[in-house]
Amino acid sequence: MITVARILRSQGKDGELRLRFSYIAPTDCSGLKSVFIGREGDLREYAIESLVPHGKDFDLKLEGVDSLSQADCLAGLDVLIPEETLKEREKDEFFLFQLIGCSVIDGLGKTIGLVKDVLSAGRSDLLVVEREEKEILIPFHESICLEVDVPGKRIRVDPPAGLLDLNEI
Missing domain, CATH: 2.40.30.60 (RimM)
Structure with missing residues (x-):
C-alpha cells in the first residue's frame, strides 16, 4: 500500500x-x-x-x-x-514516493544520506535527506541530481558548493 x-x-x-x-x-x-x-x-x-x-x-x-x-x-x-x-511508468520514469529510502551519494561515491521525504516546492521538488542525525534539503533538479537509480535505491548528486551545509533543518 x-x-x-x-x-x-x-x-x-x-x-x-x-x-x-x-x-x-x-x-x-x-x-x-x-x-x-x-x-x-x-x-x-x-x-x-x-x-x-x-x-x-x-x-x-x-x-x-x-x-x-x-x-x-x-x-x-x-x-x-x-x-x-498505479498506471505503468515508462522505463526511466518513476513516482516520487519511490525516492524515499534511496541513498544519496556524491560524485565520488561517498554517502551523503538517505531520502526521508520529498516536498513539493513550486517549480522543483525538494529531497529531504537525513544526514548525521540532521535533515538537509536538496533540490530535485537535473542539474543537481545527475542519476536516479530507483531499482538500486540510489541517487547520485553534484550539489553546488555549500549547499549541503546551507540548508540543514
Missing part, C-alpha cells in the same frame, strides 16, 4: 472530503473504484462515488460517508491504494 493523498477536511454537509494528492499525479490513479483510508495497519476500504478537481485539491465522495460528522472523523487521515493499481 502507498499513501497517495491526505484528507484535509470535510467539505459541505453531505459527507464530501477535501483532499490533496502527494507523491503522484491524480491521473496516475484514475479509474480507481475504491481507496483505503486510515493509517498503515489500521485501514478501511471505501468505494469511490466521485472525485472532482477543486483548484490544487480534490473533492472526494465515498459510499457510506453521508454526513458532516462522518466526514469530520476522516479529516487528517491518509488515502492509500495498492501500488499495483
Whole structure:
C-alpha cells in the first residue's frame, strides 16, 4: 500500500472530503473504484462515488460517508491504494514516493544520506535527506541530481558548493 493523498477536511454537509494528492499525479490513479483510508495497519476500504478537481485539491465522495460528522472523523487521515493499481511508468520514469529510502551519494561515491521525504516546492521538488542525525534539503533538479537509480535505491548528486551545509533543518 502507498499513501497517495491526505484528507484535509470535510467539505459541505453531505459527507464530501477535501483532499490533496502527494507523491503522484491524480491521473496516475484514475479509474480507481475504491481507496483505503486510515493509517498503515489500521485501514478501511471505501468505494469511490466521485472525485472532482477543486483548484490544487480534490473533492472526494465515498459510499457510506453521508454526513458532516462522518466526514469530520476522516479529516487528517491518509488515502492509500495498492501500488499495483498505479498506471505503468515508462522505463526511466518513476513516482516520487519511490525516492524515499534511496541513498544519496556524491560524485565520488561517498554517502551523503538517505531520502526521508520529498516536498513539493513550486517549480522543483525538494529531497529531504537525513544526514548525521540532521535533515538537509536538496533540490530535485537535473542539474543537481545527475542519476536516479530507483531499482538500486540510489541517487547520485553534484550539489553546488555549500549547499549541503546551507540548508540543514
